[in-house]
Amino acid sequence: MEKYLEQLNDSQRKAVLYNEGPSLVVAGAGSGKTRVLTYKIAHLLQNGYQPHSILALTFTNKAAREMKERIASITDEYVTRYLWMGTFHSIFYKILRREAAHIGFPADFTIYDAADSKNLIKTIIKELQLDDKIYRPGLIQSRISNAKNSLITCQAYQQNGKLLEHDTLKGISQTYRIYNIYQNRCFKAGVMDFDELLMETNILFRDHADVLQKYQQQFKYVLVDEYQDTNFAQHLIVRRLCEKHHKIFVVGDDAQSIYSFRGANIDNMLRFEETYPDFRIFRLERNYRSTQNIVEAANSLIKKNEGQIPKNVYSEKEKGSKVAVISSYSDIEEAYIVAARILEMKRLKGYENADFAVLYRTNAQSRILEDTFRKRSIPYRVYGSQSFYQRKEIKDVLAYLRVIVNPRDEESLRRIINYPARGIGGTTLEKLQSAANELNISLWDVVCAPSKYVNTLNKGTLGKIGAFCELISGFISEKDDVNVFEITEYVIKKSGMRDVLFDDNSIEGMSRIENVQELMKATKEFVSLRQQEGSEDVMLSDFLMEVSLMTDQETDNDANADKVTMMTVHSAKGLEFQNVFIVGMENMLFPSALSMDSPRAIEEERRLFYVAITRAKENCIITYSKNRFRNGQTTSSSPSFFIADIGEQYLDFEEDIELPSVRRQEVASSRSYFSDSSFSRPATNLSHFGNSNPTPSRTPRYSKISDNERVIPSSDAPAEKVTSFAGFTVGDKVVHASFGEGVIESFEGKGSDARTIVAFKNSGTKTLLMKYAKLLKI
């Protein structure tokens, strides 16, 4: 029984065993943080804590699921069912529903996802006749979201001089009004957005001492994963809940805080002591994931940041290879190098596709990689495009279900009122909506008795609205008599969705049908799972509760398939791969141009780079390109100054062109684009580059170095007259994956540095490295 303690190292065990008060576990990358968290919970259960008295909060459904599984495997399965373990949002959704009466919401209130709330904001902006070029819905949404994360209500917002001043300065002085209307509309519709869930929880606990006390009593131990990602609202909820027992156990890594743009506040972690003075800190410093070189390279990078919790992450694995840095002339070539390298490593070291990940800063970078991988027949999978629950057809079905549970849910109602098309168009909807707004009633109320509220509707339209109202009312009266699967099936059929879907024979149409079937399967599984657990009736609203907070990426389909993974660095957090490529390591891209003027933002980008590097177990390969096609045009770029933040001894500048020292100098000096002295390394050179222009394009220095690049014909390369190489001869007609057909003009260099100059039909004359070029004779 006590055997699980043996599976922990010293510091892990100490953290698990300490049970006297608040614990802060600083868990370096790959140090077994989930292990500590799961064993901690197992240990608590072992020591008499009831499952329902343990509250464990995570940020993702995936994390919660995995942890549950692991706890189930070391304790008993049934126990995990009673643990309060889940995402912040799902746990507090559950609590809010139970306590809804206290805050004036219906018990079956529904959730607006980010798209819903953006739509509503857009509608409000239009209704206020504001210019949506200035009042960009996304911008307003983030203002409101930030406010909510900081627990600033709309009343507080319009009294907050600082916020108002900021908005006025930015030309969006009406933001507070939009916020206000947005709140009213949500309240009237009986819905909350993601942020509201946390804010209302705080309001509930703030205004209802008895309710707070009840949960304080229940939760004898509170645990939080990824604590560095908590925002103020979450921090405060947690603080309130453990005021009584002081049993709080948080795990996180300040070096991996990369979500400040979503309100995450690293200070919650850095200043844990202020909130919990009697705390103990535990450091998990041994990295079990990566080789020494990778760990040390990452350490040397993150040291450039200020204000962190001191720690010394180390690895006892082998030294391993250095972090490779490879440059390329263009983004196309970069992708090509990555593909070639993967093929080579597979061939020489026997890796599988699934051992590789390609990480990038922005999603837009995936396209060229995808094209290249397709050409080179490398199977890949791109993460994070669109999650299952954000697909249009899924949202459509869910909108019906949401309206059935909560007909006042305005965004859902608007979504389905004319889908499938039933002749209730924009004009009609506008009339209905403005009547609802004026009379301060819900859109549904108007839909149920349109002639009562709107007198400009003709008979035909009234008939259509009436039919729609009847359709929905029929569903509503049906919902309690059949189970979730049955009602879903019924809705899809009766609403006409099925016919519309089956009418479409295109490939996309087929996949839409598949997706809807997948959703049906999910409802079926939900029903049978609940029945196994002994619930008599499985409420539709319970299903929605689960599903509306499920925004998980890829459920399973090809998760185990042997494919190279492509994703943003953000979505790679928490994952690990044998070999990691970090591509596009260039100033203005990584770090992002938008972060360049803020030291705080730069530090976050550096942490992001840290996260990227620490994903690698064996090999980490960084690439950057001299030119990149971005936003419709080719821009020249310089290597990210972050590369120079890594200790040189951990890097291997792989490039084999003549003057590696020049290259290195260039990398080092690229940091001098910064005016802020805290970002400049003790000056080596090129101060003239100084503060002037953050775009390094077409400077003499730059073009000179470009001359040495392999794709640019190099006039002063040592001439070694070779007329054939590796089976190719001057004059051979060849084909290249991205440049197309061409004729070999000459060879130069030798060994792995051997290059060939090829005159391409459509792409001009290029110098290519033989080892990468993969030319085909034709």
Add this chain to the structure above:
DNA sequence: GGCCGGGGCATTTTT
């Protein structure tokens, strides 16, 4: 109501 084309635009996104 759906389709087409021009104009504007382009971080990261656990819930």
Add this chain to the structure above:
DNA sequence: TGCCCCGGCC
């Protein structure tokens, strides 16, 4: 470059 949104048109 390509996507999304809007407006014009059938």
